[in-house]
Amino acid sequence: MIREGALVLADGSVFEGELIGPDPAGTARIATGEVVFNTALSGYQEIITDPSYAGQMVTFTYPHIGNYGVNAHDVESRGAFARGVIVRDLARRASNHRSEGHLADLLEQHGIPGIAGIDTRRLTRIIRDSGSMPGAFGDASESDLRAAAEAEPGTDGIDLVATVTTAEPYTVELDGAPDRTIVAYDFGIKTTIVRQLAQLGRVEVVPADTSADDVMARNPDGVFLSNGPGDPAEVGYAAEAIAQLIGRVPIFGICLGHQLLGLALGAGTVKLPFGHHGGNHPVQNVDTGRVEITSQNHNFAVDPDSFASLDRAVRMTHVNLNDGVCQGLEVVGERCFSVQHHPEAGPGPHDARYLFTQFDELMAGNTNGKVSA
Numbered sequence: 001m002i003r004e005g006a007l008v009l010a011d012g013s014v015f016e017g018e019l020i021g022p023d024p025a026g027t028a029r030i031a032t033g034e035v036v037f038n039t040a041l042s043g044y045q046e047i048i049t050d051p052s053y054a055g056q057m058v059t060f061t062y063p064h065i066g067n068y069g070v071n072a073h074d075v076e077s078r079g080a081f082a083r084g085v086i087v088r089d090l091a092r093r094a095s096n097h098r099s100e101g102h103l104a105d106l107l108e109q110h111g112i113p114g115i116a117g118i119d120t121r122r123l124t125r126i127i128r129d130s131g132s133m134p135g136a137f138g139d140a141s142e143s144d145l146r147a148a149a150e151a152e153p154g155t156d157g158i159d160l161v162a163t164v165t166t167a168e169p170y171t172v173e174l175d176g177a178p179d180r181t182i183v184a185y186d187f188g189i190k191t192t193i194v195r196q197l198a199q200l201g202r203v204e205v206v207p208a209d210t211s212a213d214d215v216m217a218r219n220p221d222g223v224f225l226s227n228g229p230g231d232p233a234e235v236g237y238a239a240e241a242i243a244q245l246i247g248r249v250p251i252f253g254i255c256l257g258h259q260l261l262g263l264a265l266g267a268g269t270v271k272l273p274f275g276h277h278g279g280n281h282p283v284q285n286v287d288t289g290r291v292e293i294t295s296q297n298h299n300f301a302v303d304p305d306s307f308a309s310l311d312r313a314v315r316m317t318h319v320n321l322n323d324g325v326c327q328g329l330e331v332v333g334e335r336c337f338s339v340q341h342h343p344e345a346g347p348g349p350h351d352a353r354y355l356f357t358q359f360d361e362l363m364a365g366n367t368n369g370k371v372s373a
């Protein structure tokens with residue numbers, strides 16, 4: 001049975017569609033969140049289960065979503081934290097040798113409402129021109145949906161990390177991995193990152209509010225700062241802990257972890273108009289000149305203009321060739337680096353996976369304290 005519905009943005013734009021997945025929770029049965037667009041051609045399952053989308057509704061620019069199904073291996077977290085999924089066309093049949101089910105079932109299972117039949121091209125153009133903005137969808141009236149969109153705070157001013165981080169520490173250990181301890185801060189960590197790290201040592205995943213003393217008490221060979229949702233400025237407690245770790249142990253950060261490292265150093269962060277969400281962002285490694293095609297998912301970024309005034313020597317190591325946004329930094333001589341993009345590639349191209357090897361070399365003490373050997 002088709003359930004008619006509509007999506008309304010905070011600027012009053014209306015899109016008609018059909019509701020998919022579970023009914024939005026709450027008596028009003030309206031899903032709300034900050035609407036962002038993702039340009040990846042595949043990887044919808046990893047995207048929907050990426051905790052960094054907490055507070056956001058994802059619209060896919062690729063028109064056919066769900067066509068190769070879903071499976072147990074491709075989930076990026078214990079649940080799904082996106083507020084909603086907006087698609088042009090939800091595939092009726094899933095066809096792939098790895099498929100174990102349909103995307104609509106995954107949405108049901110995780111309680112993620114969705115809307116299909118949306119003119120995602122028009123939607124994306126609006127967001128590209130006006131920036132990410134709150135939206136609301138459901139089977140309510142247009143005026144109720146608009147009111148819900150206008151009342152939605154988006155992701156600004158909220159500590160969303162607290163809603164996704166693990167409650168208790170846990171350990172991930174692979175047979176044959178080096179005898180090392182990597183303490184990984186879980187700000188919303190993706191499974192593919194844990195898998196990559198577990199090849200470098202035993203990974204002790206800790207909650208976002210773990211103190212620097214508690215981290216050092218684990219005798220880490222390296223500390224990892226994970227991706228995660230929302231505004232880095234709302235996670236000041238994590239930046240404070242990171243500030244106390246710099247220089248004491250090799251540190252590698254990804255995405256929100258990169259932004260929090262920037263804040264810990266005293267650098268500023270800014271919100272981009274519509275962010276980077278996709279699988280084909282060109283990033284230049286400033287040292288080698290090599291261009292990496294990368295997976296990205298962020299709305300905030302570190303402001304490299306603030307680097308010159310910091311107490312420590314900090315330099316930009318990677319730059320986004322589309323818009324010049326800072327994609328990586330190094331704290332010179334302190335065995336500490338981070339990137340804004342997603343080298344773990346879950347989903348996305350593998351060009352930047354060498355960064356895990358770089359972390360490995362730092363932990364092994366092979367680089368005289370320099371980040372790149």
Ligand SMILES: NC(=O)CC[C@H](N)C(=O)O
Binds near residue numbers: 228229257297298
């Ligand atoms: N993937 C991430 O870690 C996202 C980082 C941060 N929440 C942002 O939107 O910029």
